[in-house]
Amino acid sequence: MRFFPYDAPYDHQREAMDTIADTLDDGRDVLFEGACGTGKTLSALAPALAHARETDKTVVITTNVHQQMRQFVEEARAITEEDPIRAVVFRGKASMCHIDVGYEECQVLRDTTRDLVDSEVDKAQLERKQDELLEASQGGESGAAEARSAVMDELESVEEDVADLREEPTCEHYYNNLARDTDEFYEWLFSDVRTPDEVYEYAERETLCGYELLKEGMEGVDLVVCNYHHLLDPAIRKQFFRWLDRDPEEVICVFDEAHNIEDAARDHATRTLTENTLDGALDECEDSDDPRSEDAFGVLAAFRRALVSTYEDSFGFGEREAVGENWEDVVVANESGRDDLTLAFLEEYSGRGIDRDLEAALEFGEELDERYEEAYRNGEAQTRAECQTLQAAAFVESWLEEGTALGQYPVVSVRRDVGTDEVYGRAELYTCIPREVASSLFEEVHASVLMSATLRPFDVLGDVLGLEDPITMAYGLEFPEENRRTFAVSTPALFASERDDPEVQRTITRTIEDAIRTTPGNTLVFFPSYYEAERYHDSVDTRAERFLDEPGTRAEELRREFVDSEHAALFTSLWGTLAEGVSFDADDAYTVLVVGVPYPHLDERMDAVQDAYDQAYGDSNADAGWEYAVEIPTIRKTRQALGRVLRSPEEFGVRALVDKRYTETAEREMGKYSVRSAFPPEERRELIDIGPEKLQFSMLNFYGDHDAYGGDPPEPRLD
Incomplete structure (x- = not known):
C-alpha cells in the first residue's frame, strides 16, 4: 500500500494486488483482465514497485497506446508524491533527436564526439602534468626535465588527434553532455516524473542531448515507462537492459493493453x-x-x-x-x-x-559497412551510408x-x-505466429504482468505468446449493475454481401438515429471499417452534431472537439485509434454502439495466419485457426469499444451491439455465424436481446430512471 497513492483501493483492486504480489514472489507471470476503468494500472504497478524495492529490481511498464502512456505518467507522479521513486519515461531516438539524423549517423557522431572529448581530457591532463614537471625541473628536481620531454611528445601527439577529430562531424548536444556537469539535469529529472517532451524542451534549451542523458540516467531506477518495441525487439531489448544496468532476471515487465502484444510481436519479427x-x-x-x-x-x-x-x-x-x-x-x-x-x-x-x-x-x-562508418567518422562523407x-x-x-x-x-x-x-x-x-519473439522475453525476465480489459480466453493468449503456466485472474465491471444496460439488437446481420441492401441500410440507419435521439448527451458509433462509418455518417438524420473519424485524422483533436459538444455522435472504425486506450469519462459519452461484427479483412495473409495456427494447435482444437486468428481478436476489439463508457461507479450508460449475430436467438439458429458465445460468461449474462424498433423505448426508460434528460425526454419515433 505504500505505492498506492489514493485513499483506499476497490475491493477487487486489493485482491488483485495481493495475487500479483504473491505471484511476483514466485517469479511467475500474470494474465490480468480487468474491465475498463477499474484501476488495473495501479493494481499491477503498486505490488510490482514494492517487490522491486525489496529485491533490488526495476519495473518496466509499457504500452503501444499514447493516451495510456500519459496515464502512466499521472499514476507515477501520484505515487512519487507519497513515496518518492526514481522514474524515467523513455521514447525512441527519432522523436528525441535535436539535429534529425538517422540511427547509423547518430552512432558515428556519438562515437566521434566521445573520442574528441576523451582526447581533450587527455590533452588537459597532459598539460597539467607538463606544467607540474616544468615547475619541478626549475626547482632542480632530478629527472623532471627528461620526464617533461616525454610528456611533451605525448601531448603533441594528442593535440594532433584533437585537431583531426575537430575536423570530423560531431554532435554539439552530445558534446555538451560529456563536457558539462549534468548533475543539475538529473536533480531536475528525478524531482518528479518528467515526460519525454519535457526532457526534450529542457535539453533543447540547454543544448544537450536528452535522449543520451536519459540513457545514462536509467541505471538502477525504480520505474521505466516505454513503448512495446523496447521489449519486443530482441536487439533493442538487449541494449535497453544494458542501459538499465540490469540483467533480464532483475526486470519486472508490466504490459498494458496486452491483447495487442500478438500483433506488435508479429511486426517486429517480420x-x-x-x-x-x-x-x-x-x-x-x-x-x-x-x-x-x-x-x-x-x-x-x-x-x-x-x-x-x-x-x-x-x-x-x-x-x-x-x-x-x-x-x-x-x-x-x-x-x-x-x-x-x-x-x-x-x-x-x-x-x-x-x-x-x-x-x-x-x-x-x-x-x-565498416568502410562506410570509417569514411563518415573521418569526415570523408557527409552522411553515414x-x-x-x-x-x-x-x-x-x-x-x-x-x-x-x-x-x-x-x-x-x-x-x-x-x-x-x-x-x-x-x-x-x-x-504468422509471434510466439518465438515473445516467449524469449518472458523466459528471460523475472516475471511479467500482462493486463487488459480483453485478454480472455487466457489459454489462447498463453499459447500464442508462449507463456508457461501463468497465473490468471479476471474482474468484470464491478460498478453498480443498475447503472448500465447492454443490448444485443436484432437488426439484420451485416454480412459483406448484405451491407449494400437498401432495406438493411434503412433498418441500421433508423436504429442509429433512435439511439442518438434518446441519448442525453454524446454517442459513440463504431463500425467494421471507415467506409461503413462514412456511409452512416452521411445517411443518419439527426439534430446531434456529427463527427467523422477518418484515416489520418488526429484522434486526440477529434476527441476533444467531440467531448466539448453537449449532443453529438462520433462515427469511427472499430479498428481505428479511438476504439481502445482512449477514455470518454463522465458526460463525455453516454451511449456506445458497435454496428456489425467487425471481422478483420480476410486476405491471404490472414489465411496464412489461420493455417499456421491450425498446424500449431489443431490437434487440440479443430477450429484453432479461425478462433485464434479471427474470432477472438474481433471480439476483443468489440469489447474494447464497449469499454469506452462507464469508467467509474458514478457513471451510467448504454452499450448496444447492433447485429443479430450477437443475440441469443442467433446462437441457436445461426451456428458458427453467431458470436455471442465468444464473450465471457458474465458479459453474455448481461446481454439483453431486443428488436431494433424497441431500442429507443428501452433507452428512454433507462435514462429516464436516472433523471438524465434534465427536463422532458425526447419524443420516440412512432412510425
Whole structure:
C-alpha cells in the first residue's frame, strides 16, 4: 500500500494486488483482465514497485497506446508524491533527436564526439602534468626535465588527434553532455516524473542531448515507462537492459493493453527487402573491385530478376496500371513445395553455389559497412551510408533458410513510387505466429504482468505468446449493475454481401438515429471499417452534431472537439485509434454502439495466419485457426469499444451491439455465424436481446430512471 497513492483501493483492486504480489514472489507471470476503468494500472504497478524495492529490481511498464502512456505518467507522479521513486519515461531516438539524423549517423557522431572529448581530457591532463614537471625541473628536481620531454611528445601527439577529430562531424548536444556537469539535469529529472517532451524542451534549451542523458540516467531506477518495441525487439531489448544496468532476471515487465502484444510481436519479427535496396546493393557491387563483389552481384542480381518476374507475371490485363501508392500483395506461397519467388530465383541463378555466393556477399557487405562508418567518422562523407549489400544478402539467406518454417509466410508486394510513377516490389517473410519473439522475453525476465480489459480466453493468449503456466485472474465491471444496460439488437446481420441492401441500410440507419435521439448527451458509433462509418455518417438524420473519424485524422483533436459538444455522435472504425486506450469519462459519452461484427479483412495473409495456427494447435482444437486468428481478436476489439463508457461507479450508460449475430436467438439458429458465445460468461449474462424498433423505448426508460434528460425526454419515433 505504500505505492498506492489514493485513499483506499476497490475491493477487487486489493485482491488483485495481493495475487500479483504473491505471484511476483514466485517469479511467475500474470494474465490480468480487468474491465475498463477499474484501476488495473495501479493494481499491477503498486505490488510490482514494492517487490522491486525489496529485491533490488526495476519495473518496466509499457504500452503501444499514447493516451495510456500519459496515464502512466499521472499514476507515477501520484505515487512519487507519497513515496518518492526514481522514474524515467523513455521514447525512441527519432522523436528525441535535436539535429534529425538517422540511427547509423547518430552512432558515428556519438562515437566521434566521445573520442574528441576523451582526447581533450587527455590533452588537459597532459598539460597539467607538463606544467607540474616544468615547475619541478626549475626547482632542480632530478629527472623532471627528461620526464617533461616525454610528456611533451605525448601531448603533441594528442593535440594532433584533437585537431583531426575537430575536423570530423560531431554532435554539439552530445558534446555538451560529456563536457558539462549534468548533475543539475538529473536533480531536475528525478524531482518528479518528467515526460519525454519535457526532457526534450529542457535539453533543447540547454543544448544537450536528452535522449543520451536519459540513457545514462536509467541505471538502477525504480520505474521505466516505454513503448512495446523496447521489449519486443530482441536487439533493442538487449541494449535497453544494458542501459538499465540490469540483467533480464532483475526486470519486472508490466504490459498494458496486452491483447495487442500478438500483433506488435508479429511486426517486429517480420522482415522485408525492397527492389530499391537490391538496386543499391548491385550498384555497390559494380563499384567495387573486391573479388567477392562479383559473387555477391551474381546471387543478388538473380534474386532481383526473380522478384521482378514474379510480380510482373502476376498481373492480369490492366492490373499493372491500377497499382497504387500503398503496398499490394502478390500471392507467391504454394500449398506444396517452395514459393514462386524461390522457384524463379533458383531458375535465374547460374553461379557456382548459392550458399557460397551468399557467404561471400555477407563478408563483402560487412567489410563495406565498416568502410562506410570509417569514411563518415573521418569526415570523408557527409552522411553515414548503410550497406545495401549486407542487408540484401542477410535477407536472401533468411528467405531460403526460413521460408518454409512453420509460421513463416513468404509474400511479394508491389506499389507505385510517387516520385517516378514506376512500379516496384519487395519480398517479405511475414511472421504468422509471434510466439518465438515473445516467449524469449518472458523466459528471460523475472516475471511479467500482462493486463487488459480483453485478454480472455487466457489459454489462447498463453499459447500464442508462449507463456508457461501463468497465473490468471479476471474482474468484470464491478460498478453498480443498475447503472448500465447492454443490448444485443436484432437488426439484420451485416454480412459483406448484405451491407449494400437498401432495406438493411434503412433498418441500421433508423436504429442509429433512435439511439442518438434518446441519448442525453454524446454517442459513440463504431463500425467494421471507415467506409461503413462514412456511409452512416452521411445517411443518419439527426439534430446531434456529427463527427467523422477518418484515416489520418488526429484522434486526440477529434476527441476533444467531440467531448466539448453537449449532443453529438462520433462515427469511427472499430479498428481505428479511438476504439481502445482512449477514455470518454463522465458526460463525455453516454451511449456506445458497435454496428456489425467487425471481422478483420480476410486476405491471404490472414489465411496464412489461420493455417499456421491450425498446424500449431489443431490437434487440440479443430477450429484453432479461425478462433485464434479471427474470432477472438474481433471480439476483443468489440469489447474494447464497449469499454469506452462507464469508467467509474458514478457513471451510467448504454452499450448496444447492433447485429443479430450477437443475440441469443442467433446462437441457436445461426451456428458458427453467431458470436455471442465468444464473450465471457458474465458479459453474455448481461446481454439483453431486443428488436431494433424497441431500442429507443428501452433507452428512454433507462435514462429516464436516472433523471438524465434534465427536463422532458425526447419524443420516440412512432412510425
